[in-house]
Amino acid sequence: MTPETTRTESPAPAPAQCLSVLLSPTRRGARLARLLTVAHLADQGLPTEAAAQITAELAGNAVLHGRVPGRDFRLGLRVTGNGGDGDGVTLRIEVSDARGDRLPAVPGPPAPEDAEGGRGLLLVEALADRWGVETWPPPRKTVWAELDLRP
Numbered sequence: 001m002t003p004e005t006t007r008t009e010s011p012a013p014a015p016a017q018c019l020s021v022l023l024s025p026t027r028r029g030a031r032l033a034r035l036l037t038v039a040h041l042a043d044q045g046l047p048t049e050a051a052a053q054i055t056a057e058l059a060g061n062a063v064l065h066g067r068v069p070g071r072d073f074r075l076g077l078r079v080t081g082n083g084g085d086g087d088g089v090t091l092r093i094e095v096s097d098a099r100g101d102r103l104p105a106v107p108g109p110p111a112p113e114d115a116e117g118g119r120g121l122l123l124v125e126a127l128a129d130r131w132g133v134e135t136w137p138p139p140r141k142t143v144w145a146e147l148d149l150r151p
Contacts, residue, residue: 017044019077023059025067025097033059033075037093040077046149050127051091054145057120058095061104061143066097068139073097076142079149089149096142103133104143 019040023029037055038048055075062073076094104121124131128145135141 017079019075021075022072023075025063025071025073027063029073030056030059030063033095036075037077041079041091044079046079046089046091050147051093054124054127054147055093055095057124058093058143058145061120062095062097065102065104066099066141068098071098091147091149092144093146094142094144096136096140098139100135100137100139100141103135103141 019036021036023033034052034056038052041048041051059073059075066073074094074096076092076096078092078094079089080092081089124145127147129148131143131145133141133143
């Protein structure tokens with residue numbers, strides 16, 4: 001036997017199903033989180049609109065309410081399932097920041113029409129199939145949202 005006949009080639013790696021990145025707690029970092037979400041999902045042929053809006057809200061909240069000077073926020077995306085044999089595909093969006101002492105409030109009545117904010121979590125609640133908050137040892141928290149992308 002020659003080395004050529006015994007060599008096996010490994011299969012091509014599956015496309016990345018996870019993304020985790022640290023971003024600066026600035027408006028630019030929040031915008032980059034949204035753009036990375038769209039690019040990551042588009043590369044996998046998955047719908048991007050609702051995920052982009054949810055990511056923009058969660059990242060914007062991390063910048064506005066979770067900012068600690070010198071600490072970044074983390075964007076995490078995880079796709080589970082493959083859509084085959086009736087399997088669904090679920091996207092989990094996670095945004096972690098360094099303000100575990102400031103938990104998001106459960107969405108209440110809509111903000112007044114002239115208010116500049118106060119509707120972000122209402123939007124997340126409307127678009128996501130599930131969402132919540134995980135607290136970690138101080139000073140960290142993660143706000144997450146899940147989307148069922150395919151039945």
